[in-house]
Amino acid sequence: MTGTEKGATMIDAKRYTLDVPGAVLHYDVREVEASTDPILLMIGSPMDASGFTSLAQRFQDRTVVTYDPRGAGRSQRTDTTVESTPARHADDLHRLISALGGGPVDVFASSGGAVNGLALVARHPEQVRVLVAHEPPAVQVLPDREQALAAVMDLYRTYQRHGYGTAMAKFIALTSWLGEIPADFADRPAPNPADFGLPTDDDGSRDDVLLAQNLITGTHYQPDFDALRAASTRVVIGVGVESEGQLAYRAGVAVAERLGTKPVVFPGGHAGFLGGEFGMQGDPDAFAATLRQVLSAED
Numbered sequence: 001m002t003g004t005e006k007g008a009t010m011i012d013a014k015r016y017t018l019d020v021p022g023a024v025l026h027y028d029v030r031e032v033e034a035s036t037d038p039i040l041l042m043i044g045s046p047m048d049a050s051g052f053t054s055l056a057q058r059f060q061d062r063t064v065v066t067y068d069p070r071g072a073g074r075s076q077r078t079d080t081t082v083e084s085t086p087a088r089h090a091d092d093l094h095r096l097i098s099a100l101g102g103g104p105v106d107v108f109a110s111s112g113g114a115v116n117g118l119a120l121v122a123r124h125p126e127q128v129r130v131l132v133a134h135e136p137p138a139v140q141v142l143p144d145r146e147q148a149l150a151a152v153m154d155l156y157r158t159y160q161r162h163g164y165g166t167a168m169a170k171f172i173a174l175t176s177w178l179g180e181i182p183a184d185f186a187d188r189p190a191p192n193p194a195d196f197g198l199p200t201d202d203d204g205s206r207d208d209v210l211l212a213q214n215l216i217t218g219t220h221y222q223p224d225f226d227a228l229r230a231a232s233t234r235v236v237i238g239v240g241v242e243s244e245g246q247l248a249y250r251a252g253v254a255v256a257e258r259l260g261t262k263p264v265v266f267p268g269g270h271a272g273f274l275g276g277e278f279g280m281q282g283d284p285d286a287f288a289a290t291l292r293q294v295l296s297a298e299d
Contacts, residue, residue, distance in 0.1 A: 011031070011064075016028070016099075018095060020070070022077055024078060025075045025092060026068045027067035029100075030063065038104060038106045040106045041097070042066050043109045045116055046209040048072045049068050051277050055274075055291075071209045071213050090124070097124075103127035103129070106129055110135070115133075115221050121233045122223065122227040129234070134238035135239055136237070141258060150183075152174070152219045152220075155174060158190075159206070165198040166190065168193065169190065175246060242269035242272070249270075266290050266291075273288070273291075
């Protein structure tokens with residue numbers, strides 16, 4: 001584990017690396033020595049640490065850690081034969097928390113990161129005090145799982161055949177669809193990548209961190225609900241008020257139901273915590289306020 005200083009607009013952060021099987025993880029620690037709160041670990045997938053800049057700025061009273069998942073951002077895979085699965089990401093997170101002192105930590109997990117967070121708690125509940133899993137795209141728990149999984153597989157085949165732009169246009173159409181996924185979704189006219197500002201040419205690459213590395217394994221993951229219900233961790237599922245009816249929102253509601261809880265509604269949509277990252281503007285102030293309430297709630 002190595003560290004170097006990194007200037008930031010908030011608390012100065014330190015950059016670290018951690019060797020894990022098949023990858024070198026990069027993570028950032030914004031330390032508040034006086035805080036008695038658990039470390040707040042913010043995780044996404046395939047989104048890297050840069051997506052949590054605005055949200056982290058709103059937690060300057062406690063130590064915040066962000067990281068780049070294997071294959072994303074700065075975290076390079078050293079063995080491309082090692083598949084990126086929720087179980088593998090969970091092992092990475094287990095090793096990261098161990099490097100941070102072993103926990104228990106609080107975890108805010110977004111999207112694919114929320115799926116990985118559920119896998120982490122199922123395996124290592126002793127390392128996590130509270131998990132807030134925001135809109136996990138856990139397609140396996142949807143009532144329309146067969147249609148949704150078929151649409152995901154069509155999306156993957158589209159990427160392999162036509163490349164990034166065409167596939168991402170389909171990805172946007174699928175994730176923004178309201179209601180159950182129709183059985184003929186794959187047969188409908190494909191959206192134009194140019195309408196989303198995406199490239200129309202195929203550059204020949206097939207190593208995208210979302211479409212090649214995490215799309216199938218993340219959406220096909222079946223959470224271990226018995227382990228999650230038995231865990232000492234308080235597991236809270238979050239959904240965005242503006243994404244009601246969309247695939248990840250519906251999956252979040254379904255996961256909460258299987259856990260015997262009700263989801264917490266957060267401001268904004270799937271990316272409601274963003275404050276301009278990736279050109280997307282959510283409401284990080286309101287989002288952070290809700291997250292604070294959830295983290296401080298009584299067990």
